[in-house]
Amino acid sequence: MAFLSVLLLVLAFFVGSLPLGHWLLSRMGVDPRVNNAYNLGVENVLRRVGPGLAAASAGLDFSKGFLAVLMASSLGSRELCVLAALAAYLGHLNPPRALYGGVPPRGRGNLVLLGVLAGLAVAGGVGFWIAALPVVVYAAAVGYWGYASAATVLGLLAFALLVAVSPLGIPAKLGALGLLVAATWRFKENLGRILDSTEPRVGEDVPVAGKRDDQVVTAFMIHPMTLENFWSARRFAWLKPLVERGVISEASVRHMAANLRPMKVGELHGIKTQGGKEIRCYLLSSPLLPDMFTSDPDLATRRAIEGARLAQELGAEVFGLGAFWSVVGNKGVDVQAAVPDLTITNGGAYTSGTIKAAIPGILHHFAQEGRDLRQATAGIVGANGVVAFGIARTIAPQVGKVIMIGRDMERLERSAATLRRSVKDTEIVTTTSYDTLREADLIFSATSDPRPVIFPQHVKPGAWIFDEGRPADADESVREVPGVRVIPGGVVRPPGGMTSNIDLQFGEGAVPACLAETLIIAATGEHGRKSLGPQTLTENINFFVEQAERLGFQVVD
Template sequence: MNTFAFMIHPIEIGDIARKFGPLGKLPPRLVESLFKYAPPLKVSQITGVRSKHAQTEGWFVACPITSRLMIDLPEEYVIKKIIKTGKLAQKLGAKILGLGAFTSVVGDAGITIDKNLDIAVTTGNSYTVATAVEGAREAAALMGHNLKRCHAVVVGATGSIGRVCASLLARDVHALTLVAREKTRLEELAHRITYESGVAPRITSDIRHALHNAQIVITVTSAVDTIIGAEDLMPGAVVCDVSRPRNVSREVAEKRNDVLVIEGGVVEVPGQVNFNFNFGFPPGMSYACMAETMMLSMEGRYESFSLGRDMSLQQVEEISALARKHGFKLAGFRSFERAVTREQIARIRENARHALNTPRAK
């Protein structure tokens, strides 16, 4: 039997209280501090993943550390906790382990974890890139944008996901801006993209300046707090937020009816999948990183696929081909845990048109 496991962790303190109700009565920071000493958990069994070619089943396993603690605690401590959770996946019978959320970015992005386990490991980043760019392209078209005339911005461009997203977008858009903190790495990436595509990206560490005239934004940083607010975006902007925790503030949804924010990497899983755990998605849908783990298992490819920070376009194209083979596909659009219909997108598009044609008050 093809088997897999996928590692999750509490994104924020409230996630612990929702899973373990009585803990919600304690002070949140106390709960967070206590929970980090808990052992790894088997959360649920996943069944019903099936295509016309193969099937698989697996488990959610949880590493009991919040996103904030994964940043604040010593890296060695965090990696040991992740490895211990991976050992639980091995014990359950998984043959490949997917790393979710911050477990995929701490340290060397899965390489050390892979070396300390007897099963294959993937971050799922290759299919996350594929679906993020596909989603951004489709959403931009629905918003009436011609990609060849668009200015696109990639926030977190020097990360493993951001680099490949930038390379893919460079093939389609008129102008590209890369945003990250380290100037040297930005310059190296910009030079490579220019060589590959002929597009000469701008580079900056100033997010707000980069965003003020961007029609398309893909944001994929490891920031714990939101970094994009309601005043940062132009009317009609399409923002694909791949990060967890989110990079885009919820106030964008509350205050800007002329901007489309979508979640990156929401995928329809083939078969009659039952996750036996509510992680905020409708039935039958998963994150792209989960989907990559499943499709590698269905192929019997128990190899470490997306690891480290040097992901290639070839990997993205290869995993996209596996997705087509087994019937994994982009599952429409979601924004802040809710589905976004084409009718809603049409209203956002009209609001943006009106905002762009209305002179701003001085």
């Protein structure tokens, strides 16, 4: 008897793991993993393939759960029927990868749950109402709140409580509790999105790439710059008082952050180009703090790839890598190779473009204050980088002296030699010391350092600092130096009155230039203009500057 029970549970798991719906859709030429809004599910499949195929796929999933319980009922054990229900559900959630030829799609399993409840009501001997009331609770919760994920958890909570007070034995009670725990774990991301107000309700129109000519869908990867930013997502807000009171250590939060896969934490609404095209943008995050990118670059690259795959599931056409994500995986090259069917950009071209657009205005205002540009000294911080060297190349002909500061002296000298050949009347100096900044009247900074690199001792009174760094290269204390003006760089205001459910730290209605590049690529359809790797083509920089103006994007200066 014990052997047959174990065999039936193994068979129930196998039946639950059969990808019947997946095989059906694949045979009909539909890839259920691509452009799939959030996760697989009846409503999402209905949205993609129509009522006929959706109903057939749903029926196959229902039959898996029903059949698993029906098989278990042959031994006449009610407890075994509940355990078989759990086995079938776990099989659906965690099928062997070989059945899918790779990574299985992340199905919700609601139809399998409905099948097992129907099986328990008809053949499982648990009592009609014990199996039926959870369905009633689910329907009521969906009708009231509109969230299928929360409704599923509430329905299974009702089932677990009903089984707990029933005469059924301990195995059945544990099986019902197992269903509740498995579903809650499966829906943890959906429940987090409910807290963040980013989970769509049943019946809500979810944008899908290519569905409408007047709408494009993008996604952008962000991360917290500090622990304070970590709490900005509502799903993590409960941690803040615990950390402040010492109940949970900062090290524990960092460990948790390192183990969290990318998730959807926000969405940008209201972006509409001057031509009338709506741009939807999902904000994704794997909450690695800045120092974690340098301490574990392999982890950062792996999370960026997972973020790209999530963006693809969300239906995005273009995926942007922001802040320190922009430098992982050889500045996006490895991420693109891992997810070849999605356009990925690190935003470098338009970031350079915004600087190109902003510098003339900054120099004009500088000169208007009676300061002679030809006698001025400009300091370029991070001059080993593409963006900072672009700045040096732009301003060198207009000032008397340029101080190029970077970490690699050999590379600095090669870059300086290029400038000296093209700008013979300007003195070009290279150094790795920040102390030389004290000479500079104008400071342009664009590093990828996770901490400030410019402090009051590096800045003379009256200096202007154009800070392109994200996070900021200039420490807040620099503002206390008399006459110093700090100008944030790379900030863009998209057209149409953008709103967001989370603070991006760039001011109301504004985004970083790397995010704006993601939006512009999607709006223009010029996917070949993406920025990957260390090289940024001048023609692409010019393209983004021109297209941004045409579409209605404005550089904030």
